[in-house]
Amino acid sequence: MIARGTPGFSGADLENLVNEAALMAARIGKKVVELVDFEQAKDKVLMGAERRSMVLSDVEKRTTAYHEAGHALVGKFMPGTDPIHKVTIIPRGMALGVTQTLPREDRLNLSRDKAENNISFLMGGRIAEELILNQKTTGAGNDIERATEIARRMVCEWGMSDILGPLTFGKKEEQIFLGREISQHRDYSEQTAQTIDREIRDIVERNYQRAREILVNKTQILHDLAQALLEYETLDGEEVDRIVRGEKIVRVKKTDSEPPTAETPVAVEESKDSKTPFRGGAAPAPA
Amino acid sequence: MIARGTPGFSGADLENLVNEAALMAARIGKKVVELVDFEQAKDKVLMGAERRSMVLSDVEKRTTAYHEAGHALVGKFMPGTDPIHKVTIIPRGMALGVTQTLPREDRLNLSRDKAENNISFLMGGRIAEELILNQKTTGAGNDIERATEIARRMVCEWGMSDILGPLTFGKKEEQIFLGREISQHRDYSEQTAQTIDREIRDIVERNYQRAREILVNKTQILHDLAQALLEYETLDGEEVDRIVRGEKIVRVKKTDSEPPTAETPVAVEESKDSKTPFRGGAAPAPA
């Protein structure tokens, strides 16, 4: 179950995760390592250590809450998106908050519809900030980068643009000094480059509009979700469903440890090189 | 016979293949290494180990079945294409499925017609998905990359474009650090780059249409082939022929080991650098 929840992990990665879980369990005096410990270890390995000591202003917390609520709400109402696994505004690593989804099946096969849904989902955070707080922040930079990357690959690698057709554009080149890929060779004309730019732009814009429509129509739920996040810091999928249905959730406020969450196959895909703090919408992306 | 079935293999590659076959035979208690073992070893060496433990959703299996059936059907009805050797939806390495053809002769000599047929064959998988499942998936990325590469070489290396004439475009440069070729130097103008782009596009589009026509006219056979693949996972050339003729095939379902296949000269050409899972149409390509 743990292995399925960590797609792309090598055996060594999993061993590392198990060690981490054992250490965590031991630190709080447990005799056995439980699922909740693995869940904690997985979050730490995937996204970095929790940073509860981080001092965040109320403004920043509010921004993060609406940002993550935006992701969650788009994920909830976009047909064909994976169910929400967890939403949190507890900072981890460079992320000020994260919305995790639960892939229903293996991620070997990304269709055009699903790729576009992912882009909508990634746009949700920025749009929520714009609608409610009337601002654009740097926190959406990571979402935007990932959405652009998906749109670019749709056009240039996966042949999903009707205008550019079933061709690939650009040639990957590896310069193996220390095992890193270095450049995407541009082997097409300026004219083609303009068409590619336009297609990428259209794909992102189209899905921005789809996400915006959802959030404009569900503003009240957006407020409710953000409020709940400010109150409880972390919500699991069931709690998100409850709020969406207009129900209340009952829990102890600001728990020190997160509620055990048993669902496992969680897709979290962080851009590892990010150095700007961001609010993350975690969407599955093919490697 | 084994040697002819592995074009491009060095003596060391063949030795490796023979060892692999011996190990496989020994593992199931055989005293002698049979042709079927060599066949298995060849597939493993060419495409990676079988991944039967891989959990695939029904949706993904269905997509793969139609994708491979698309390749096989185009290969079957495109005049001058090599006969089908094997079609399978058992994952191997990064491939979710593969359609192998059987080159009728040595591959030393690729004519323009044959190059275009290869592109049509490579398009078959994507088109089948579009026609039947009304979707475009990332699984065709590898096919598209290879088709684009063939079209590019037709125009830029082999002088097969009437518009650009019997010239080469771009100069290969090798930067020998670790023996890898690094860049294709662009030594022509933007104007020429546009003509090259247009020609490559035209070649791919033309052959996309040729493949589409076949699949549109043979939709029933496409369904039959995909169904057979879902039922038996692997079909040999004769079984494909049977289905194309509208006959039934009789076999035990989901065998643990593939049926022995004696045909040998099989052309499988994988893009080694692919990291996205794909469904493969295996077409001969000159190195």
Added chain:
Amino acid sequence: MIARGTPGFSGADLENLVNEAALMAARIGKKVVELVDFEQAKDKVLMGAERRSMVLSDVEKRTTAYHEAGHALVGKFMPGTDPIHKVTIIPRGMALGVTQTLPREDRLNLSRDKAENNISFLMGGRIAEELILNQKTTGAGNDIERATEIARRMVCEWGMSDILGPLTFGKKEEQIFLGREISQHRDYSEQTAQTIDREIRDIVERNYQRAREILVNKTQILHDLAQALLEYETLDGEEVDRIVRGEKIVRVKKTDSEPPTAETPVAVEESKDSKTPFRGGAAPAPA
């Protein structure tokens, strides 16, 4: 308190700072290290050693005084800018003068408004020189570089341009020889490059005009601030406020050590590679 005043500092950086403070205290015979020593050490670590021995002409001092006064005044009257912490015309490192602001909250979250305010604040020095001294000097080069960089990231990384939309432009590439990032790969067309140029230009120009308006309307305060800087060399935030309110400040002239300043969370962001002496407007910039 010290830690909060040095955002981005690692533990090793802080240890270095504490050592520096201890050395400074010891050098003037102190038995204990006081807050004022830490403040001095922080300035030295952030901006380099004081260079009181540096011979500056009266013309240069006057230019620096108006430059820093320009920063301070824009910072004071631009809504939403952080309060002024300190303004000084004592050279440190490559800086001939510095205006420090006091971030009200953590800098994890830079909104579009705030980013534009920063650009205005950075423009303040150049504009003051233009208005009062009718000149443009190289001393503003560092401000201009940082303002351009913020504008570029707004457009290309943070999706803050309405015209270019929520996309990223350009792909960072790292060539890891000695751990340095080398190039920002241009993966867009010339047409998009022109739009990006225009957007960056518009953002900088717009905020230049906003800053200019403030300084044109408050010319008398600008003169007062510059005069006070020429008289006292360093002003703390309270003294700046006094001058802005038209009040006098009472202090010993040209003190050998700066007045102790207790406020701590100071944002100073120097461009480390600068080799041209400059007058700095210190504005918070996300890493």
Added chain:
Amino acid sequence: MIARGTPGFSGADLENLVNEAALMAARIGKKVVELVDFEQAKDKVLMGAERRSMVLSDVEKRTTAYHEAGHALVGKFMPGTDPIHKVTIIPRGMALGVTQTLPREDRLNLSRDKAENNISFLMGGRIAEELILNQKTTGAGNDIERATEIARRMVCEWGMSDILGPLTFGKKEEQIFLGREISQHRDYSEQTAQTIDREIRDIVERNYQRAREILVNKTQILHDLAQALLEYETLDGEEVDRIVRGEKIVRVKKTDSEPPTAETPVAVEESKDSKTPFRGGAAPAPA
């Protein structure tokens, strides 16, 4: 005489050739090394070992025969071309066949006429395939690459274009890691690049047409030459002359060793990096 037949060979290359010849003679029990052994050794060193074991389909042999006959015929009827030394369809190294010419004098001095003749000669193979077999194959890729290279140097290095004039274009740069030249720096405008492209295209096209005219007018001789090649595999210059004059040649069919050929100054210029099998027209090219 051997030395004159191997232009560009260093002393070490010649020593290598002599050793090879001695080994070949010894292998068949000879006591002395004869000219025929040196001839064999030269072919092996220049083009790789004979590959008689290579299985070629009849279609491929026929294609090769017409390809080489095309080279030979253009070489025969193009005024000012060197006489034919040997034509063969026995594969050697990557070459499926070769037509060797016999330079009448040292190759120190390539005139524009001669350079254009070379291009025509290189086009002969492709044109023969087009005329008789109605196809374009990858086998002409090497010819096309070399023809383009000669045309490019005529325009960019040797000042032979009336439109671009007596100037050089592009600056060679060597990056000496392992002694290889890496890039041809483009130091001219896009406009000039377009003119260069057009000139190169014109030169190649013009000489394609000249070669085509010869082959169209001598179709019967083309058939005769190709038939003779299919029958005898290798023809020497005299035999080619005989066929051109409409006479018969009398010889044992498919000899195991080639007939001794005494002519020596043979120009064979292979593109060493070629990895695609090709049919070669061997024309003298200045280094």
Added chain:
Amino acid sequence: MIARGTPGFSGADLENLVNEAALMAARIGKKVVELVDFEQAKDKVLMGAERRSMVLSDVEKRTTAYHEAGHALVGKFMPGTDPIHKVTIIPRGMALGVTQTLPREDRLNLSRDKAENNISFLMGGRIAEELILNQKTTGAGNDIERATEIARRMVCEWGMSDILGPLTFGKKEEQIFLGREISQHRDYSEQTAQTIDREIRDIVERNYQRAREILVNKTQILHDLAQALLEYETLDGEEVDRIVRGEKIVRVKKTDSEPPTAETPVAVEESKDSKTPFRGGAAPAPA
């Protein structure tokens, strides 16, 4: 005083200079090192050894004399330029002659006016040659390179172009192999590149015209200065002033050692990489 005369010198550079001065003094039997020795040492360190043994034709001497006289005269009559320190036509290092100015104050602060004056001053040498000798020589290559560099930085780094505004253009990149900066990354569009080109051109042209006007109006003084240089080889600032006022100077001809010159803060800024002999106009340039 020596330290002030060598801006940009490190402690090690100064130590080197002092050693050089001591050696020079010792070589001619002095017991103490005098100011004149430091002056000589400084010239040697800044510009290379005197090359009195160099054989120069009369034409070359005359060209150099007018070139340096042109620099000096523009420097004299351009408002706001630093006073002339020394003019010489004795070759040193790669320089056939040098005109040194005496910066009135520290060079920390270069205004637009001053930057333009520097460009005019650098143009003076070429213009004098054109006016009097009706020729353009390679000797002005270094002046032109430096003038272009100042104009480029005005536009691209210092925000001094009204048309391009207070932005920076181009991103410096360092590739630290052996500590050298390698490339100025072009991160702007072709359109912006054209505007930059035009602005740089305008700045240089404008100041060329300003310098030309001075020299056209003072042709007689130009002749007088050049004659004096041919007679005395080196002139100090006072002697230049005398000639400008139309007075005579009285001195021994062609002295073996230069007259002691006590002024110290001399700005000489050579382009270190120059390999073409040049005649220098020494103008202060910010690093």
Added chain:
Amino acid sequence: MIARGTPGFSGADLENLVNEAALMAARIGKKVVELVDFEQAKDKVLMGAERRSMVLSDVEKRTTAYHEAGHALVGKFMPGTDPIHKVTIIPRGMALGVTQTLPREDRLNLSRDKAENNISFLMGGRIAEELILNQKTTGAGNDIERATEIARRMVCEWGMSDILGPLTFGKKEEQIFLGREISQHRDYSEQTAQTIDREIRDIVERNYQRAREILVNKTQILHDLAQALLEYETLDGEEVDRIVRGEKIVRVKKTDSEPPTAETPVAVEESKDSKTPFRGGAAPAPA
């Protein structure tokens, strides 16, 4: 005298030359090293060893004779060109022939007129071949490369183009791996690149026409010079003058050693990287 004849030589180069001369003298049994030995050594060091064993066809010799005669004649009648030192058609190194000039003065100072004369002189060889032999050969490639380089530097480094003005274009960059300069960074727009191309083209064309005019008007002398070269292989300056005046020269034919030539300051500037045999016009070029 030897030192003056080898501009650009370091002390080590001169030592090498002296050793070479001593060896040559010793080899023919001389007791003392004479001027003629130094002359021989200088030619060998500058241009490589004589290659008298090289077999040249009569056509090639004739081509070389007219090529060198063309250089010499242009050099003779172009006002302001240095006198001819020696013309030879004895191959040395990669050069099939050489025309050496005798710089009248140090080459520190190249004026625009002189630079253009050099280009005319370099064109002389190609034009003579065109006029008399009605051909263009690769032998002029080196001349053309050097003429283009001079024209490029006139425009881009020395500010000698009236249209582009007194600016430099392109930034040299050195990538110090093994001490080689690698690239000329293009830091200007496409528009400027077009103007640069046009200017370089105009300069070369203008001087091609000037040289052509001389050769068209002096065709008889051209024939006489070429005949004399074919007869005597090497002509000294005086002999060239004689032929130009229509007089006969009296000498033993085809001497084994060249006649002693006492003139020393000879400017020979070979492109060291040339690998194509060429006929050289040796013109002084600034480093």
